Amino acid sequence: MNAVLKPGAERTTAQWQAADAAHYLHPFTDFKALANKGSRVMVRADNIYLWDSDGHKILDAMSGLWCVNVGYGQKALIDAATKQMTELPFYNSFFQTATPPAIELAELLAEVSPTQFKHVFFSGSGSEGNDTVVRMVRRYWDVLGQPERSVIISRHNAYHGSTVAGASLGGMSGMHAQGGLPIPGITHVEQPFWFECGQGMTRDAFGLKAAAALETRILEIGADKVAAFIGEPVQGAGGVIVPPDTYWPEIQRICDKYGVLLVSDEVICGFGRTGHWFGCERFGFRPDLMTFAKGVTSGYVPLGGVMVGERIAKVLIEQGGEFNHGYTYSGHPVACAVAIANIRLLQQGDVVRRVHDELGPYLAQQFALLAEHPLVGEVQTCGLMGAVQLVQDKSRLKVFAPEHEVGMLCRGHCFASGLIMRAVGDRMIVAPPLVITRAQIDEMMALIRRCLDLTLADVTHRGWV
Numbered sequence: 001m002n003a004v005l006k007p008g009a010e011r012t013t014a015q016w017q018a019a020d021a022a023h024y025l026h027p028f029t030d031f032k033a034l035a036n037k038g039s040r041v042m043v044r045a046d047n048i049y050l051w052d053s054d055g056h057k058i059l060d061a062m063s064g065l066w067c068v069n070v071g072y073g074q075k076a077l078i079d080a081a082t083k084q085m086t087e088l089p090f091y092n093s094f095f096q097t098a099t100p101p102a103i104e105l106a107e108l109l110a111e112v113s114p115t116q117f118k119h120v121f122f123s124g125s126g127s128e129g130n131d132t133v134v135r136m137v138r139r140y141w142d143v144l145g146q147p148e149r150s151v152i153i154s155r156h157n158a159y160h161g162s163t164v165a166g167a168s169l170g171g172m173s174g175m176h177a178q179g180g181l182p183i184p185g186i187t188h189v190e191q192p193f194w195f196e197c198g199q200g201m202t203r204d205a206f207g208l209k210a211a212a213a214l215e216t217r218i219l220e221i222g223a224d225k226v227a228a229f230i231g232e233p234v235q236g237a238g239g240v241i242v243p244p245d246t247y248w249p250e251i252q253r254i255c256d257k258y259g260v261l262l263v264s265d266e267v268i269c270g271f272g273r274t275g276h277w278f279g280c281e282r283f284g285f286r287p288d289l290m291t292f293a294k295g296v297t298s299g300y301v302p303l304g305g306v307m308v309g310e311r312i313a314k315v316l317i318e319q320g321g322e323f324n325h326g327y328t329y330s331g332h333p334v335a336c337a338v339a340i341a342n343i344r345l346l347q348q349g350d351v352v353r354r355v356h357d358e359l360g361p362y363l364a365q366q367f368a369l370l371a372e373h374p375l376v377g378e379v380q381t382c383g384l385m386g387a388v389q390l391v392q393d394k395s396r397l398k399v400f401a402p403e404h405e406v407g408m409l410c411r412g413h414c415f416a417s418g419l420i421m422r423a424v425g426d427r428m429i430v431a432p433p434l435v436i437t438r439a440q441i442d443e444m445m446a447l448i449r450r451c452l453d454l455t456l457a458d459v460t461h462r463g464w465v
């Protein structure tokens with residue numbers, strides 16, 4: 001027989017699920033609960049749509065995991081990988097060697113980054129990039145003869161990855177509760193989350209108050225002990241928390257005043273997500289280091305790294321002495337070749353400007369209309385990221401009891417309706433591919449409305465409103 005199998009059709013969904021439950025431990029997953037329920041198996045994708053093993057078409061409003069910025073099926077990226085795999089699938093950069101894609105990507109990243117960045121250190125992921133940040137900021141102060149300057153300040157509800165250093169930098173209490181984190185020398189301050197921490201104040205006043213927490217902590221610890229402050233321009237995994245416009249300029253002022261290094265974790269915000277090449281440009285601050293991953297390759301292959309500002313690069317280069325750090329896959333030639341193709345595609349398609357001028361404002365306008373829905377307490381957008389805060393009582397912005405898991409209920413309706421939207425508590429979030437069209441935004445918004453209506457019917461039926 002010569003039947004052409006559809007992707008994933010070699011086995012039935014039930015067979016895939018049985019093998020999955022028997023052998024595969026998924027990230028951030030309750031293994032027992034998933035084994036009882038069975039995974040959804042994705043087999044194919046094109047543009048902004050996915051297909052599962054039952055043939056359902058799903059609009060991927062999360063770009064995979066915030067990464068497939070140019071959408072699925074882009075031939076330029078596929079060709080770049082194929083060509084590089086054929087010519088030189090791997091060589092490392094350890095022993096005073098390099099490969100053309102790694103060199104060329106370093107050059108291209110310097111071109112698209114803010115002017116203070118001329119150098120890059122590559123890793124395999126965002127978490128590893130943040131491990132590099134920890135090693136590098138401490139190395140910087142060592143080289144300057146101030147080794148006691150080692151504390152790194154981050155924020156509650158931040159996400160910086162899941163390695164030991166990444167999870168320690170992050171401010172997720174559930175992650176800290178497992179494995180004795182954070183490691184010493186990392187401390188967390190208030191997040192700029194107006195809905196949760198700032199009600200009763202204007203957003204601008206709250207932005208200044210949240211930033212002031214950094215200054216207070218620096219003074220408590222002693223500025224001569226503080227190495228760096230790290231933050232995501234917009235907190236992604238925390239729930240698409242867009243800070244008040246007053247926040248980042250005040251953070252910049254405080255870091256400048258005490259000589260503290262400023263690190264922008266651009267793993268989600270980088271490469272056009274906010275309508276700028278990097279999120280720091282949207283919020284008007286000037287970091288010394290930028291972590292990137294996800295969108296650098298649109299997720300087609302793993303790659304991460306750290307853009308190193310001249311303040312730091314100069315010291316490390318001029319001082320000499322080996323930096324005892326690196327990864328087997330630092331500068332992986334296939335990953336770098338794909339990243340080059342991805343960045344060229346963003347440039348040639350004028351994608352970042354389109355997010356800034358057209359798609360971001362259109363999403364903002366459409367989300368503003370959602371604010372009228374009885375379940376919605378707050379909407380926020382930034383570029384092509386959006387959040388919808390579900391509330392029990394709209395007039396008083398009262399939230400649902402956490403144990404009702406209304407966000408999960410809504411996410412269930414999304415999945416069943418052919419829409420991938422993520423729930424962070426009761427905050428529903430989207431970050432669609434940057435190549436989405438206006439018509440596709442309309443399609444996404446219609447699905448979101450439908451799911452909000454279904455969720456409202458549910459919570460009404462259960463007597464929770």
Ligand SMILES: *Cc1c(COP(=O)(O)O)cnc(C)c1O
Nearest residue numbers: 125126127159160161267268293
């Ligand atoms: C996803 C993410 C990371 C971790 O990246 P991985 O590639 O999963 O290790 C770090 N920082 C931020 C802001 C992220 O969103």
